[in-house]
Structure formats: C-alpha cells, structure tokens
Amino acid sequence: MKKILRSPVALLLLAVVLVGTGVVAYRQLGAIAPEQQYRLEGIAKGDLSQTVSANGTINPVSLVNVGTQVSGTVKKLYVDFNSKVEKGQVLLELDDALLAAQQKQSQANVLSAAASLDLASANEARMxxxxxxxxVSRQEFDTAVQAKKAADAQLKLARAAVEKDKANLSYSVIRSPVSGVVVDRAVDVGQTVAASLQTPTLFKIAQDLSEMQIDASFAEADVGGIRIGQTARFSVDAFPNRSFQGTVRQVRLNPTTLQNVVTYDVVIDVDNPEQILMPGMTAYVSIAVAERKDALLVPNAALRFKPANGEQPKKGAATNGVGPKPKDEKYLSGHPRDAFSGKVYVLKDGKLAPVGVSLGITDNRNTEILGGELKAGDQVVVGNAHAANSTPSSSSPPRMRMF
Structure with missing residues (x-):
C-alpha cells in the first residue's frame, strides 16, 4: 500500500483530484446569489428628529455671594452647609472690639465739638x-461769626463720623440678604477676613433650589438651530436611568474661544420640585432642532457603503452619484435647510448599481430622503455579508451621548 501511494502515477492522480475539488469549490462560491453576498435593508417611512448635543452644568437660578464690608476675626458662626436661612437671619459675627472703640472715640469727638460750638456761640453773641x-470793630465781629460757623461744621462732621462708625459696627454682624439654602461656607470660627479692594465671599446662598438652570456650551456649528422655547432633554450621572426635561431660555451672544473652538452658552430652565438635581452636576443635554413626520428614511450605513475595487460598477451603468433634484419643489420649500446629495447602492440584474439621492436631516442612524428614484420598500446595500465588521454599529462613527 505504501508503494502505491509513493508511485508517481498515484501522486499525479491525487493532485488532479485536489485541483478539481478546488475548482468546484471556487465555482460554487462564485455561484452565490448577489442577495447572499451583501446585506440589504429596506427603505421605510417614519418620524425623524435631528438633535444637537452638549454638556452643561446645573446651577441655581439665583446664587447670592454674601461678603463683608469690614475686616475682622470670625467670633461666632450660626449656619453651616445646607442650612436653610431666612432673609435678615444672622449668619456670623465678627469681633467688633476695634469698631466699638472707634465708635466711642467718635462719640467723644461729638461732645468736644458741641462744647466748642457753645463757646463760639457765646463769643458771637457777646461780640x-x-x-x-x-x-469792637467789624473785623472782630466777623471773626466771631466765622468761629461759630466753623464750630457748628465740626459738630456736624463729628456726628457723621459717629453714624459711619455705627454702620461699620452693624456690618460686623453678617445677615442673609435673601431666603434660601447655604450651598457654600468659606470661613470658620477664628479666621480673619480682610475687606480691602475686593470683598471676600463668606457664604453662597441659593435662593430657590426648586428652579434650576443649565449652562451648556454648544458649538458654533450647532447653535444656529437652537431657538428660545425649544424643549431640551438631559440626563445626569446621578440618575442614569432617568431623563429630565427643560426649556431653552436664552442663547447668550458672548462667545467662548478655547483652542480655536468657539462655543456659546445656552441657558436652559429646569424645574426641580423634588430637589434631586444639585448645583454643579454635569448634564448631558440634547435639543431637537428639526423634526419630520412620515419621512422616507434610508439607513446611514447605506450611505457609507462603498464597494470593493472588484465590485465597482461600470461607468454609465447608473447615475454618477450626484443626487437629482427633487421633483416636488414645494416639499423642499418647507424645510429650513437645503438638501445635499448622497449615493446608495442597489442590486440591479444581480449587480451593484449606484443611485443618487437628495438628503435632508439625520439622527445619526437614518437620513431623510428628499428626492431621487428610491421609494418605500426598496432594498439598499448596507454592507458585505462576509465582512465581520460590516454591521452598522461597528462602522458608525462615534457620536455624543443620545437621549
């Protein structure tokens, strides 16, 4: 048996069999139907919403920074973090020893000025x-009158100094200017605060945590579609399975430029009746800037599909990839943005054929078809059946978090 396998004739016959098997297998592979070589997906009608997304920070609508107008050492502290306070409530007291001494000195100056005025008045009456x-001469009489007026002015000046020192003494007791919740406390008992050119911040009080706002930075390419009154949806990391809703209140005109990237602050009003949204939380905001009802939709994977070099259709087999203008011009006139062209592939007579389409808005999964030869139910190629990475999820580009 070993001799037969080692003979040249047996080896030749074995080679012929192997070659024949390969040819048969190759022909079988080549005979695979085109529908099995490509993954197809149908054109359908449905609703479409185009959104723009950005990250923002949740802040109180009204946040008051409480400072001090006088310097001193913190003597007593009456509130802490998360303390609810009422308007006029005492928050802390500063050491008022120096201020009280200054007020007493001013009061003594008032008594001295009053005595000088009495003397000047008596001299003026005598003169x-x-x-x-x-x-006496006229000059001596005028001098006495002038001395009385000067003494009266000194008395008024001393009394004004007393009022000033009294006000400074009252400033040593820090009171809440509004009713709200203390969200930040920057001082402790024994700490010295110095009020010079810039007023130091002692507390931050949120006036009402049941109403919050989101300050979100949207790119200049997205801000053009945002309008006041639009509904914004967002989520926070603290509640990943819950979606929240707000309303666009303002698109601020002041741009922010960072590393040549221009963004604009969009303010979104948010109701927080449960007070579960806290200041400083990161919000992932999504705003619907365009919506379509019963639109003709094509998968984005079909627009990204490109046949391999050996699968390229011959020139003139179909359209050249430039989307034709939609036949219904009235349909386009009602849309805020102009259509742009795209190209998808269909199977025609067992071969790939490109079809040009005019496209509208997109939600990063499907794109609206405004014009072209496609209709609902048509099958378009979205990938190769034998490609491991041809699924739309793996070929789709990374995008921002959607809600």
Whole structure:
C-alpha cells in the first residue's frame, strides 16, 4: 500500500483530484446569489428628529455671594452647609472690639465739638452786643461769626463720623440678604477676613433650589438651530436611568474661544420640585432642532457603503452619484435647510448599481430622503455579508451621548 501511494502515477492522480475539488469549490462560491453576498435593508417611512448635543452644568437660578464690608476675626458662626436661612437671619459675627472703640472715640469727638460750638456761640453773641455799641470793630465781629460757623461744621462732621462708625459696627454682624439654602461656607470660627479692594465671599446662598438652570456650551456649528422655547432633554450621572426635561431660555451672544473652538452658552430652565438635581452636576443635554413626520428614511450605513475595487460598477451603468433634484419643489420649500446629495447602492440584474439621492436631516442612524428614484420598500446595500465588521454599529462613527 505504501508503494502505491509513493508511485508517481498515484501522486499525479491525487493532485488532479485536489485541483478539481478546488475548482468546484471556487465555482460554487462564485455561484452565490448577489442577495447572499451583501446585506440589504429596506427603505421605510417614519418620524425623524435631528438633535444637537452638549454638556452643561446645573446651577441655581439665583446664587447670592454674601461678603463683608469690614475686616475682622470670625467670633461666632450660626449656619453651616445646607442650612436653610431666612432673609435678615444672622449668619456670623465678627469681633467688633476695634469698631466699638472707634465708635466711642467718635462719640467723644461729638461732645468736644458741641462744647466748642457753645463757646463760639457765646463769643458771637457777646461780640454782636459790643459791635452794636461800637466797642469792637467789624473785623472782630466777623471773626466771631466765622468761629461759630466753623464750630457748628465740626459738630456736624463729628456726628457723621459717629453714624459711619455705627454702620461699620452693624456690618460686623453678617445677615442673609435673601431666603434660601447655604450651598457654600468659606470661613470658620477664628479666621480673619480682610475687606480691602475686593470683598471676600463668606457664604453662597441659593435662593430657590426648586428652579434650576443649565449652562451648556454648544458649538458654533450647532447653535444656529437652537431657538428660545425649544424643549431640551438631559440626563445626569446621578440618575442614569432617568431623563429630565427643560426649556431653552436664552442663547447668550458672548462667545467662548478655547483652542480655536468657539462655543456659546445656552441657558436652559429646569424645574426641580423634588430637589434631586444639585448645583454643579454635569448634564448631558440634547435639543431637537428639526423634526419630520412620515419621512422616507434610508439607513446611514447605506450611505457609507462603498464597494470593493472588484465590485465597482461600470461607468454609465447608473447615475454618477450626484443626487437629482427633487421633483416636488414645494416639499423642499418647507424645510429650513437645503438638501445635499448622497449615493446608495442597489442590486440591479444581480449587480451593484449606484443611485443618487437628495438628503435632508439625520439622527445619526437614518437620513431623510428628499428626492431621487428610491421609494418605500426598496432594498439598499448596507454592507458585505462576509465582512465581520460590516454591521452598522461597528462602522458608525462615534457620536455624543443620545437621549
């Protein structure tokens, strides 16, 4: 048996069998139907919504920074983080020893100025009588009158200093300017605060946590479709399985440029009746800027599909890939953005054929078809059946978090 296998004739016959088997297998592979070589998906009608997304920060609508107008050491502290306070409630007290001493000094100056005024008044009255009897000159009488006026002015100045020191003394007791919740406390008992050119911030009080706002930075390419009153949906990491809703209140005109990227602050009002949304949380915001009802939809995977070099259709087999203009011009006139062209592939007579289409809005999964030769129910190629990475999920580009 070993001799037969080692003979040249047996080896030749074995080679012929192997070659024949390969040819048969190759022909069988080549005979696979085109529908089995490509993955197909149908054109369908449905609703479509185009959204723009950005990250933002949740902030109180009204956040008051409480500071101090005088310097001193914190003597007593009456509130802490998350304390609910009422308007006029005492928050802390500063050491008022120096301020109280200054006020006493000013009060003493008032007494001294009052005594000087009494003396000047008496001199003026005496000079008036003597001047009437022509015992003193006019100059001496005028000097006495001027001395009385100066003493009166000094008394008023001393009294004003007392009022100033009284006000400074009252400033040593820090009171809440609004009713709300303390969200930040920047001082402790024994700490010295210095009020010089810039008022130091002692507390931050949120006036009402049941109403919040989101400050979201949208790119300049997306901000053009955002309008006041639009509904915004968002989520936060603290509640990943819950979706929240807000309303666009303002698109601020002041741009922010960072590394040549221009963004605009969009303010979104948010109701927070449960007060579960906290200041500083990161919000993942999504705003619907365009919507279509009963639109003709094509999968984005079909628009991204490109046949291999050996599968390229011959020139002139179909359209050249430039989408024809939609026949119904009235349909386009009602849309805010112009159509752009795209190309998809269909199977025609067992071969790939490109078809040009005019496209509208997209939600990163499907794209609206505004014009072309496709209709609902037509099958388009979305990938190769034998390609391991031809699924739409693996070929789709990364995008921002959708809601």
């Amino acid at each position: 008036r009588n003597l001047y009437a009897q022509e015992y």
